[in-house]
Amino acid sequence: MFGGNELLWAFLIIISIGASFHRMGPSFDRSRFGFPLILLGLTCLIFFPGELTENGVGLHNSILQSVSIVLPFSIGAIIVLHNSPTYGGRSIPGLFAGWIFIIASWAVIFLEKDTYSIIAITRGALVIMGILAGLVAVFIGVYLAERSSGLRDESEPLSKEEGDLVRAILERRLGGRLE
């Protein structure tokens, strides 16, 4: 039945779709829906998680805890980058404001997480190994796909009209007449 953990997964998928749309850049019309979709998914994930199972409650709580850390950190990082000498003009008040947000997120980390075990790090390392294995396999797939395309899609030679147009443009830009 839809309304338990399924709702939580649906919101996570909406956030992923939003992030993918956003990463497409301004050349694609759908990129403008990216940020609203991320906000919609995040809002629903925080406020309307639905009736969760025990496993779902643990995941939801961890995500909420992470949002309370990542949100101020991201805001602080954006402010710091905009006010740093490398990516913009140096502004001491801007840098100060950014670092306040970053320090606040670290304060939340130290207040909420009292211990840090080797087991937690090992778990994280195993997950990263899984992600890297998937990444390598997809890279190989994409490489083979790109290699197999060959010269199949070589473009047709210019037609008479297109040739005349290119000739006219070159003559106009370079001056004189082309033989």
Added chain:
Amino acid sequence: MSIGFQEAKMLFSGGCLLFSSLALIHFASSYNIHNRSLSFTSAIAVGIAAFYLASSSNDLDKMTSLELAISSAILGLLEILPIFLAAITLLLFRISLLTNRSVDASS
């Protein structure tokens, strides 16, 4: 307390499943006419192999073990979130306080 082989298998397969599902969502969301089907196929193959690995790591039914593997992977990543944030903080510290070089056409 330590991590058993079955749990390690589930975490590893959870990572693969998480990546494969994100890759498939990304391929589907950013689809255009120049996409090659083999790129999708490799993500699907990784997902199927990881699904098999995840379901063989416990006695639960297929969908529950799939959900358990992906949620364990997300929880595992969130547990080491402070390590990522520490690395980014060091970079931000270097950028904001220790570097005076601006990014321009010559760099």
